[in-house]
Amino acid sequence: MENNQAFELIKERISPILAKVEMPCVSDEETDDQKGRKAVFASSEQAIVLQWDAQQKKYRLSRAAVENGKVSDSPKQLALWLFDPDTNDLTDAKSIANDFEDTVNDLFTSKRAISQREEAKSRNRNTLEGMIHRFMETYPQFQDQYDAHQEKYGEILPDTFIQEIIFPYLLDLLTQKKNAFIKRVFEIINESYTMGNVDLKSAITYTLFGMLMDYPEQEELALKYMDENLKRAWMAMRRLLEKDRAKGKKASIV
Incomplete structure (x- = not known):
């Protein structure tokens, strides 16, 4: 044969x-x-x-x-x-x-293999890396920026990725009031906060929304898309950030 x-x-x-x-x-x-x-x-x-x-x-x-x-x-x-x-x-x-x-x-x-994949997927969604992976699945147009980030730093640095790629995109959507697109982004953000571990929750409230404080109009619009769980967490974090800014120092996350 x-x-x-x-x-x-x-x-x-x-x-x-x-x-x-x-x-x-x-x-x-x-x-x-x-x-x-x-x-x-x-x-x-x-x-x-x-x-x-x-x-x-x-x-x-x-x-x-x-x-x-x-x-x-x-x-x-x-x-x-x-x-x-x-x-x-x-x-x-x-x-x-x-x-x-x-x-x-x-x-x-097999049922076991499917169960293992679902468990792994669920665990991954709880992490900063998982949120970034989901962001890239949803927005493949950022692949070139993702690759450039990885080449520049030698790896994906989640907080830096949020600052340099996710935040500018979110700010642009809020500035242009592209409601359908904003809703789509917040589907990821809201779920990531609800399911996220401590690092992921902190990155969303402290890193992502902390940068948004400098843009009052956009922040006001963003509040309309936060679910109640995230909104409460953000308002609590905001009060801490405002106090620390008033003291002239950067907030620390424990």
Whole structure:
């Protein structure tokens, strides 16, 4: 059996499952002179690698982390099958495809896998990094600024990101009174404050809205979009900031 037929069969079986969890095939290429082949399915956080090792005559399925758009060089092997194109046939290829399909199903579509993803998503939404991730999902037009920020500082600095990217955008919307757009931003801000940990709550009230104090008209409009929970927290923080400004010093957050 021609090896390309076996590879395509296996790839065809796992592709729909990975597509459902937003892990499309991002590359498919030969890896050596003996026509080894590797297909990579990736999201922003992880990758599944389907590889045909022509020298060892093995099919390998692996899982790897993705950092800054690069797939890790230290994947974790999930499944391994021997396959000789000269002696193995379509039935053998289907056996590999069945096993790889089951492996991917268990990883991503089982009740346990879905529950784990939901729990991780919920935890991430409680953090500053989670809010920024949600902001970027909602506003992909800021990708260039996100990349520039990361290049400048070597990482994403949440408070600085809020000051340099999120706040100017929010201020512009409030200045132009783009109500539909303002509402959309506050859907993120209100939920982030309600669900957020201490650092996230502080970043919203102290960093984001603390900067808004210098723009009374825009702050007044922003109050109309805050839910009651956030509004109470902001008014309490505002009183502290006003006292500290009156004393000529910066407020400290404990």
